[in-house]
Amino acid sequence: MQPSEDPNRRILARLRRTLGYDSLMASSSTQLSSTVAVDRHADTRTAAWAVGEELAADGGEDASLVVLIGSYHHAAALPEAARTVREAVGSPPLVAITSAGVLAGPEEMHSGPALAALSITGPGIRARSFAFDHRDGPPNVWTRGIVRSRIQPASPPKLVMVFADPFTAGSMALPQAFEASIPRGTPLMGGLVSGGSQPGTNVLVADDRVLNAGAVGLVIEGRIDATPIVAHAGRAVGPPLIVTEVDGGTIRSLGGRPAAEMLDLVLAELNPRDRERLAGRPLIGIAAEAGRPLHGRGDFLMRPVAAIDRAGGGLLVPGGAPRGSTLRFQIVDGDTERQDLAMSLDLASLDERPVTAIIAASSAGRGPSLLGEDGHDAARLHARMDAPPLLGFVTAAEIAPISGRPHLAGLGLSAVAIRPTERIHRIDAAD
Numbered sequence: 001m002q003p004s005e006d007p008n009r010r011i012l013a014r015l016r017r018t019l020g021y022d023s024l025m026a027s028s029s030t031q032l033s034s035t036v037a038v039d040r041h042a043d044t045r046t047a048a049w050a051v052g053e054e055l056a057a058d059g060g061e062d063a064s065l066v067v068l069i070g071s072y073h074h075a076a077a078l079p080e081a082a083r084t085v086r087e088a089v090g091s092p093p094l095v096a097i098t099s100a101g102v103l104a105g106p107e108e109m110h111s112g113p114a115l116a117a118l119s120i121t122g123p124g125i126r127a128r129s130f131a132f133d134h135r136d137g138p139p140n141v142w143t144r145g146i147v148r149s150r151i152q153p154a155s156p157p158k159l160v161m162v163f164a165d166p167f168t169a170g171s172m173a174l175p176q177a178f179e180a181s182i183p184r185g186t187p188l189m190g191g192l193v194s195g196g197s198q199p200g201t202n203v204l205v206a207d208d209r210v211l212n213a214g215a216v217g218l219v220i221e222g223r224i225d226a227t228p229i230v231a232h233a234g235r236a237v238g239p240p241l242i243v244t245e246v247d248g249g250t251i252r253s254l255g256g257r258p259a260a261e262m263l264d265l266v267l268a269e270l271n272p273r274d275r276e277r278l279a280g281r282p283l284i285g286i287a288a289e290a291g292r293p294l295h296g297r298g299d300f301l302m303r304p305v306a307a308i309d310r311a312g313g314g315l316l317v318p319g320g321a322p323r324g325s326t327l328r329f330q331i332v333d334g335d336t337e338r339q340d341l342a343m344s345l346d347l348a349s350l351d352e353r354p355v356t357a358i359i360a361a362s363s364a365g366r367g368p369s370l371l372g373e374d375g376h377d378a379a380r381l382h383a384r385m386d387a388p389p390l391l392g393f394v395t396a397a398e399i400a401p402i403s404g405r406p407h408l409a410g411l412g413l414s415a416v417a418i419r420p421t422e423r424i425h426r427i428d429a430a431d
Contacts, residue, residue: 032122032224032420034357035059036389038104039115044074047115048081052088055119063089063119065127065218067161067359068096068205069393072195073113075203082205085117092119093127095216096205097163098195103360103392106382108375110394118391120357120418124223128152129206132169132214139164139215140173147181151219156183159226159416161359162190164215166396167199172319174215175399175406187226188406189416190217191361191395223421227348229358229381230400231341231413234285234302234330237274238266243325250314251284251321258313263305266329277331282308284317287326288403299403302330302410332411337366341377341413345384353419355385360392360415361399377413385417 037054039047055063068085070078075098082096102109104116130150136142151160160182164174170192178188196202199213206216220226241262245252254262263282267275285300307316321327362377382390392415399406400414 032120032125032356033059034118034120034389034418036104036116036118036357036391038102038107038109040109040113041115042073042113044070044077044081044115045084047074047113048084051115051117052085055085055117056088059089059119059121061088061090063092063121064125065092065220066094066117066119067218067391068094068115068117069099069102069391070096070195071102071109071112071114072098072100074098074115075195075201078203079205079210081115083208086207089119093129093218094205094207095129095161095163095218096203097193097216097393098203099393099395100194100364101362101394103362103378103390103394105390106375106379106387108362108378110374116391118357118359118389122223122420126154126221128219129216130219131204131206131209131211131216133211134168134213136214138173139169139171139177142173142177144181147177151181151217153182153219153221155221157186157219157221158224159220159418160186160188160217161220162188162215162217162399163204164190164192165202165204165211165213166192166194167202168213169215170397170408172408175408179406187228187416189226189228189359189361189399189414191398191414192408194364194394194396224356225419225421226416227351227419228401229344229348229413229415229417231337231344232300232302232400232402232409234283234300234332234411235336236285236300236328237270237278237331238329240287240326240328243321243323243327246320246323247314249318249320250309250316252312252314254327259315260308260310260313263308263315263329274331277333278329281332282315283330283332284315284321284327285330286321287328288405288407300328300330301402301407302412332365338376341380345380348417349384351419355388355417355419357388357418358382358385358390358392358415359418360390360413361395362392362413363398363409363411364394364396365411366413381415388417
């Protein structure tokens, strides 16, 4: 005689199908959940109402935090959209930004209007929004005291997210200012927003504050953990080279020889395919730690060579490179990118706790021309982590760990997988 079916299992199965999860997560001390909602309507108010309603219906009206991302089509009314979405889920801490592209679930939307939001809900989670405006100046003048006064840590943060305007806060000092103000090892993610093409056109929202400059973010404390997932751009070619002479943003010599000459020597040693790639898109990787005897993939800050001064033998690199630093020329190709992301996902998957949510920053340089397909990053993240709610934005430069420290990188992917701190018990729903 077959036992009668438990009605609770039927309810769990229905919830699983509705929310798109393979299982529900539960423990005696915490239940962490998240929901992502997206709408493609061109009218911002209509899209915001739909997103807010979906978050409230699926995730409840008492969210712990919300992240909202809108394509540039929604820039003018993004503050109103943020207010609508926030009020729909109980007015929790919120950040909202404009972006050149939106990632939601397994999809990436790089054209046309898109408005998407992620809500995370759970007891024991504390989140606070923060903001830096034009009166605070650029990140290189943000002292530890200023940063800590904004993030106001009551306990060691589990995750800090920072979204900055590239025209007013796009400094390499941005991640360093936060690194100096939070405990070592705290995940720091985010990057430079990409929705506006000139100063004053990006929109950043922190709760009720609306900015067109500076930075906004969220600090999250409590019973969550955040695991970085990073795919660094670039495959090093040629030998390590020491920067021996610089002039502003121009590298004049490498190893005592003209920098342009060294590029030509490296090109001459490459196979035809790699030679074409490096010549067509010359890049350098500056070692984050010059003193290390060996540097591997993920140890370099990627920078494009903007111009080659054949007469003077120099290479113009935005941001330059310090004298005495170590660099290698770099080739970006889809195979390297896919391998890097696969390895990072394998590492993140070693943790047996199911992923509650993923938040991602995908560089504007990633796309079909590099990876050979639309939606590569979102699809791989979503599938490999067992299809959790995922939200992401296209960034002008992502904040990513390089040699164990946060830096503004480029052409890569930087994401965090959010999990409950406690080991949880899976409740497998009946089919």
